[in-house]
Each structure stands twice: as C-alpha cells, then as structure tokens.
Amino acid sequence: MQQFHQDFRESVKRIYRAFVLVFSALVLVSCFLIYGMIDPGFSAFRQADPLEDYAVVDEDENWDKIENGIHLRTGLKDGVGLMETVNNCTNCHSAKLVTQNRMDAARWAATIDWMQQTQNLWDLGGNEEIIINYLVTNYPVKKKGRRVAIDNIEWYDLEN
Ligand code: HEC
DSSP states (O other): HHHHHHHHHHHHHHHHHHHHHHHHHHHHHHHHHHHHHHTTTTTSOOOOOGGGOOHHHHHHHHOOOOOOTTEETEEEEEEETTHHHHHHHHSSSSSSHHHHOOOHHHHHHHHHHHHHHSSOOOTTHHHHHHHHHHHHHHHHHOOOOOOOOOOOOOOOOOOO
C-alpha cells in the first residue's frame, strides 16, 4: 500500500511536470507568433544598417525633376542650357527675377556684366553664351502690344 502510494505520487508529479513543460512551450510559441504579427521582419533583433538613414535616393531623384517642360525646383523652362542657367543664376535670387526680365542678348550680357561688377557674380566662362542663348530662346522679348507698322501703302497724290 505504502509503495503504491509513493508510485502514485511520483506519477502525478511526473504528469504535472510534463503538463507545465508543455504549457510553457505553448506560451513561448504564442509569444513568438504574436511578436511575429507585430514585427514580421523581426527587425528589433537585427543589427541596424547605418547606411539606411542616408538612403534619401528619392529626394535626389526629384532634385532636378522636370515635369511638363518645367524644371520644378526653379520653375524654369526646360531647354538647351537649362542646367547652366539653374546652376549659375538661381543661387543668389529667385529664378523669377530672371524670367520676369525679357531682354535681348546684348542687354543680358550687360546685366550679367553689371552683376559681375557690383554683385559678386563670378566669371561664367563659356557658360555665359549658353545661358544668354537659353534666356533669349525661352524668354524672348515680348511683342509690343501695338499692331505691326504698315509699310506697303500705295499713297495717292492729293489733287488740288
Ligand atoms: C552672386 C550672386 C548672383 C548671381 C549668381 C546672379 N545674380 Fe542676378 N542679381 C544679383 C543681385 C544681388 C541682384 C540685385 C537684386 C535686387 O535688386 O534685388 C541681381 C539682379 C538680377 C536681375 C535684375 C536686374 C535689374 O535690372 O533689375 C536679373 C535679370 C538677374 N539678376 C539675372 C541673373 C542671371 C541671368 C544670372 C545668371 C547668369 C544671375 N542673375 C546670377 C546677384 C546675382
């Protein structure tokens, strides 16, 4: 009887232990699954990639984006010499100051001269011609609001 008692208690203990073990395993697995739902990439356990913060590729791509023929950052029209103009003429003032002025090539050259003498504009080298061409082509002098002068008139002589 005594022996039976002890055996019985032993098996109860064993069953109890097995039960606790299985239960703990279940709890662990569910924790794992729930965490997997919250953070599927298990990113908290991975070494952070120090370069990830600097991956601003998107912004770089948009920096000189052109849409519908307009350089978005400056509002300048797309055309030959656009980037030379952007890089040399939008550093100190808005591109609007440039585009609101309609000049011919000679007056552009004079304006650039004036900025170089008084506003610290640098020597543009070969870009000066490219920029002036760009401006004259894309921002031509506006036509005057008056009708074109008539030039082939047949005058008649007034008779006495
Ligand atoms: C180093 C700085 C700087 C750069 C670069 C620069 N400018 Fe200017 N620009 C100025 C300053 C300063 C003024 C005077 C602004 C004002 O009056 O408020 C000015 C004025 C102007 C004006 C108005 C002139 C007027 O008669 O009112 C035009 C047009 C102009 N710039 C065109 C250009 C063009 C085209 C380029 C590129 C070749 C250029 N700027 C590059 C400094 C600069």
